[in-house]
Amino acid sequence: MDARGEELRGRLAALGFDDVRFAAAEPLAGEGLPGWLAGGLHADLHWMERTAAKRLDPGLVLEGARSLILLGVSYWSDAPATGAATWARYALNEDYHDTLKPALVAAGRVLEEIYGVGAEDYRYYTDTGPVLERSWAARAGVGFVGKNAMLISRRHGNWLLLAALLTRVELAPDAPVRRRIGGSPVGLLCGKCTRCIDACPTAALPRPGVVDARRCISYQTIENKGVIPRELRAGIGSRIFGCDACLEVCPWNRFAREGRRLLLVARSELAELTLSELLAMTPARFAEVFRRTPVKRLKLAGLLRNACIVAGNSGDRALLPALVRLAAHELPLVRVHAVWAVGRLGGGGQLAAARAAESDPAVREEYAALGPA
Ligand code: B12
Ligand code: SF4
Ligand code: SF4
Numbered sequence: 001m002d003a004r005g006e007e008l009r010g011r012l013a014a015l016g017f018d019d020v021r022f023a024a025a026e027p028l029a030g031e032g033l034p035g036w037l038a039g040g041l042h043a044d045l046h047w048m049e050r051t052a053a054k055r056l057d058p059g060l061v062l063e064g065a066r067s068l069i070l071l072g073v074s075y076w077s078d079a080p081a082t083g084a085a086t087w088a089r090y091a092l093n094e095d096y097h098d099t100l101k102p103a104l105v106a107a108g109r110v111l112e113e114i115y116g117v118g119a120e121d122y123r124y125y126t127d128t129g130p131v132l133e134r135s136w137a138a139r140a141g142v143g144f145v146g147k148n149a150m151l152i153s154r155r156h157g158n159w160l161l162l163a164a165l166l167t168r169v170e171l172a173p174d175a176p177v178r179r180r181i182g183g184s185p186v187g188l189l190c191g192k193c194t195r196c197i198d199a200c201p202t203a204a205l206p207r208p209g210v211v212d213a214r215r216c217i218s219y220q221t222i223e224n225k226g227v228i229p230r231e232l233r234a235g236i237g238s239r240i241f242g243c244d245a246c247l248e249v250c251p252w253n254r255f256a257r258e259g260r261r262l263l264l265v266a267r268s269e270l271a272e273l274t275l276s277e278l279l280a281m282t283p284a285r286f287a288e289v290f291r292r293t294p295v296k297r298l299k300l301a302g303l304l305r306n307a308c309i310v311a312g313n314s315g316d317r318a319l320l321p322a323l324v325r326l327a328a329h330e331l332p333l334v335r336v337h338a339v340w341a342v343g344r345l346g347g348g349g350q351l352a353a354a355r356a357a358e359s360d361p362a363v364r365e366e367y368a369a370l371g372p373a
Contacts, residue, residue: 002172004114011110012071015103016262017163018156019072021140022171025065027057031135032184032210043213045223054130061130062123062166067173069165070133070140071107073100074259076159079268081244084275085310088218088242089159094265094292096161100126103263107165115169126163133162144177144188147208148196148246152189157253158244184209189252196246201235205246217243221306222298227336227362230369233309234344240278240306241295267293275314278307279322304334312341320347327351332360339363343370 005022012020033052042048048055058065073096081089090096104124111122125131134151138144143153143160150158154177178188186209197205204215213219217239220228228236239245247253270293281289286300295303308326311319324347326338335358342351348370355367367373 005171008069008110008114008171011114012069012107015106015110016073016260017071017103017107018074018259019070019142019153019160021070021137021142021174023068023070023136023140024173025058025067025166027059028055028132028135028139030056031132033132036210041210041212041214043219043223045213045219051130055132058131058166062168064168065166067167067169067171068131068136068140069107069111069167069171070137070142071104071163071165072137072142072153072156072160073163073263074153074156074160074256075261075264076156076253076256076259077261077266077268078258079266080271082238083271083273084238084314085240085271085273085278085307086238086244087240087271088244089247090161091241091294092266092268092270094267095294095296096264097126097128097294098292099265100161100163100263104163104165111165111167111169117167117169121169122165122167124163124165126161129164131164131166133164136164137162138185139173139176141174141176145186145209146196146250146252147187147190147194148205148250149186149209149211150247150250152250152252154189154252155255156259157256158247158250159253159256159259193251195249195251199245199249201237201239201243201245202232217245222294225302227333228305228309230340233337233340234313236306236309237313238310240303240310241298265292270295275307275311275316275319276322278303279311279319279326281307301331301333304329305337308334308337308341312337312344315345317345317347320345320350323347324350324354327354328357332363335360335363336366339366339370 009020054060137151143151146152202215290296323342
């Protein structure tokens with residue numbers, strides 16, 4: 001038993017992390033990343049290509065790195081994620097990149113104190129660093145990689161955010177959930193279950209553990225800044241920001257309990273917004289409602305784009321006047337999706353004036369897809 005390692009674990013848990021485990025910083029074997037990039041499955045996330053080598057070798061991120069500290073933050077909550085629109089559960093909290101940061105800073109200080117090292121001896125990241133967080137978390141035994149590609153914890157199910165500290169300190173590594181000799185570690189505790197693959201509304205899981213970001217609703221509604229491909233819009237259903245479909249169906253969630261949530265600030269009221277409210281958002285109201293949430297990164301145009309798709313899928317013709325108004329919005333990005341939504345609700349005839357006035361090629365293409373005027 002490594003007394004300093006256990007002291008570190010205890011003090012990091014006291015900072016609010018729900019799981020704290022260690023891994024040796026030996027380079028990863030590849031973990032499907034080169035093939036994923038070569039196949040173009042990362043869509044336009046080009047920064048993933050630029051940082052691929054670093055993601056597999058922590059020594060390229062922090063010279064002399066010997067260990068990784070993997071930190072999990074449970075975000076399960078019983079609060080509904082669906083009202084008129086469905087939100088990714090993590091988005092019903094203030095942006096975790098911001099709310100975890102003070103605890104990561106404090107974690108670094110704890111490491112300095114216990115091991116007598118300096119700030120140059122470690123780096124911390126959550127999400128945005130060049131670290132393959134799920135693979136490292138699997139190596140450290142935080143959980144296993146499911147067929148939905150998620151790092152699934154036996155205690156917290158799919159509802160665990162990850163963070164990592166790379167350090168020059170040598171820590172005794174924790175064991176993975178179970179060792180598999182040879183082959184891929186994907187689906188280690190899945191058995192014959194394929195619920196997540198079957199539940200994906202846009203067939204974005206072509207193989208177990210592999211997400212095709214181009215088809216993934218999470219990518220399309222959060223990362224894509226442009227037009228969402230027409231053939232994916234119906235599958236988006238009521239999902240306005242992100243997607244939890246392959247997480248929600250996983251039987252491992254039955255072990256998830258409401259976490260301590262010490263590093264999260266709930267914003268569950270977002271799920272109560274009606275589609276009429278969303279379609280009528282002004283820049284000032286957007287800034288006020290989505291302040292400090294991950295949705296603010298989407299900007300108003302992205303939210304209106306997504307709201308148009310959800311409205312088009314809602315079957316609610318009472319939303320037609322709001323959508324017809326958005327078909328004359330100043331931004332072509334919003335007009336494209338408003339035209340689609342009006343057409344889907346059977347209101348194409350109400351667009352004659354806007355159609356005649358339209359000059360943007362992308363919006364004109366959308367009108368052409370509606371059929372003759
Ligand atoms: C890019 C990215 C995305 C992209 C691409 C998703 C993807 N699967 O790669 C998009 C925008 C689609 C996305 C969506 C989501 N994301 Co995301 N995303 C990332 C990010 C920044 C990088 C992921 C990455 O490197 N992908 C490349 C692929 C190759 O790696 P991977 O899936 O991470 O790793 C898998 C493979 O290596 C595979 N594997 C291992 N060994 C082998 C061997 C072989 C032979 C093969 C084939 C595969 C294989 O298993 C690994 C684990 O799944 C990470 C943060 C980070 N820095 O790691 C967050 C992260 C993965 N995302 C996260 C979350 C929460 C989500 C969403 C749930 C958000 C939402 N509700 O909308 C969805 C879930 C979609 C899904 N089913 O994966 C969490 C996941 C937490 C967890 N418990 O797993 C992370 C870790 C962020 C965080 N810090 O918490 N995401
Ligand atoms: S997040 Fe949604 S769209 Fe993406 S793979 Fe999972 S179920 Fe499919
Ligand atoms: S839904 Fe089934 S197949 Fe998918 S990750 Fe969970 S246990 Fe594995």
